Amino acid sequence: MAKVKVYNMQASEVGQINLPDSLFANDYNEALIHEVIVAYNANQRQGTKSALTRSEVRGHAKKPWRQKGTGRARHGSRKGPQWTGGGVVFAPKPRDFSKKVNKQKKRIALVSALSTKLAQNQVTVLDKFAFSAPKTKEAQAFINAFKFDKSVLVINDGNDKNIKLATANIPTLNIAEACDLNVYELVANKNIVITESAIKQLEEAYAE
Numbered sequence: 001m002a003k004v005k006v007y008n009m010q011a012s013e014v015g016q017i018n019l020p021d022s023l024f025a026n027d028y029n030e031a032l033i034h035e036v037i038v039a040y041n042a043n044q045r046q047g048t049k050s051a052l053t054r055s056e057v058r059g060h061a062k063k064p065w066r067q068k069g070t071g072r073a074r075h076g077s078r079k080g081p082q083w084t085g086g087g088v089v090f091a092p093k094p095r096d097f098s099k100k101v102n103k104q105k106k107r108i109a110l111v112s113a114l115s116t117k118l119a120q121n122q123v124t125v126l127d128k129f130a131f132s133a134p135k136t137k138e139a140q141a142f143i144n145a146f147k148f149d150k151s152v153l154v155i156n157d158g159n160d161k162n163i164k165l166a167t168a169n170i171p172t173l174n175i176a177e178a179c180d181l182n183v184y185e186l187v188a189n190k191n192i193v194i195t196e197s198a199i200k201q202l203e204e205a206y207a208e
Helices: 030-043 103-119 136-146 161-167 183-188 196-206
Strands: 002-007 013-019 123-126 152-156 173-177 191-195
Touching: 013 196, 030 103, 030 183, 103 123, 103 183, 103 196, 123 196, 136 161, 152 183, 152 196, 161 173, 191 196
Parallel strands: 002 123, 123 191, 152 173, 152 191
Antiparallel strands: 002 013
């Protein structure tokens, strides 16, 4: 087990903790992490965009003028894509972009991402993460205390109203509940902050 320091919200050391090997001592599996992230992004797509083809555009298909003798280009219908208000070539239609990834793959990808973040010294453990009031300056003080200069993901055992309101106006500070954690969030943020209680939740959910 890796032993790391535990800090409070003011970046002062308050103890140490042994991180479970089941979460933080796994090999880096780039291919699997990529597969899970691609599936996650695909599943966020609504797939509702739609446009009309020339066969669906309202109107008639009458030939606008005779084929020869006018000196103008030949046309067969005003519904063609070359006309304003005409149909769209290869028009997009509603479709399902979702991809399925089984639970075992998701688990392996998540613990692999966590282990990699720890190996890169990008994991900070907190005793607890909470704010006394829903104020942005308290969240900013937390970032300043740890001197985070890149995006931060805080993994907590819950997300109360004060946390949600205090962090809402800081685009580089993201909050995730341990029960809803996904691989994309781990990879998209440089720094990972995790509370002791969240580690226990993750161990119960993902440890074999």
